[in-house]
Amino acid sequence: MVDPSNCFSREYQLSRFDPANKWDIIIIGGGATGIGAAVDASSRGYSVLLLESHDFGKGTSSRSTKLIHGGVRYLQQFQVGMVMESLRERGRLLQNAPQLVHELEFVIPCRSVWERFYYGTGLKLYDLLAIGSKAQSSGQVSAMELCKKFGNMKRDRFAGGVRYSDAQFDDARLVIELARSAAIHGACLLNHAPVLSLVHNGAGKTVGVVFKDRES
Known part of the structure; x- marks a missing residue:
């Protein structure tokens, strides 16, 4: 069972990541839209990996009118x-x-x-x-x-x-609260993890991503 007090820590999120995992949904971008999609998908039972190149909510989501x-x-x-x-x-x-x-x-x-x-x-x-x-x-x-x-x-x-x-x-707090909710529902969310490229199969279909963990 997910511990709500600890599930959003980066250490816990990294411990959940396994390169061999097959994720139902991979979301690139940890702003309000991406994290909102992660909450929706994870609450419906999908396995979700979200990757953000900087801090959650750093981009467009931080430049709102509030x-x-x-x-x-x-x-x-x-x-x-x-x-x-x-x-x-x-x-x-x-x-x-x-x-x-x-x-x-x-x-x-x-x-x-x-x-x-x-x-x-x-x-x-x-x-x-x-x-x-x-x-x-x-x-x-x-x-x-x-x-x-x-x-x-x-x-x-x-x-x-x-x-x-x-x-x-408070746009920053809203993004973090949404991210915490997604984590409680089982999503894996990693910040400072820019996506470097997409992985395609023989038919040209996107089947994965290559990303870099800048923190570890």
């Missing part, structure tokens, strides 16, 4: 399906990973009553699409409240604003 958002800007393009799907995923993360994901409030200053109405209407639709979510609903902000929140704003230049909530997360 936001978990529903894509409010996509409402302007009428991409309602995308917004609904994103909001569902935001809700799941807020519910399932409160230690990693927290609510974050945004305020949009408005220079006219029309702007407040325009943004406020769009954000009410955003609230409707996120029904059942833990995130706070949008609302109006008076000019006085706006100036209290942002002391350097001049009250006579704004007609108030609107506020809404999305979510923020």
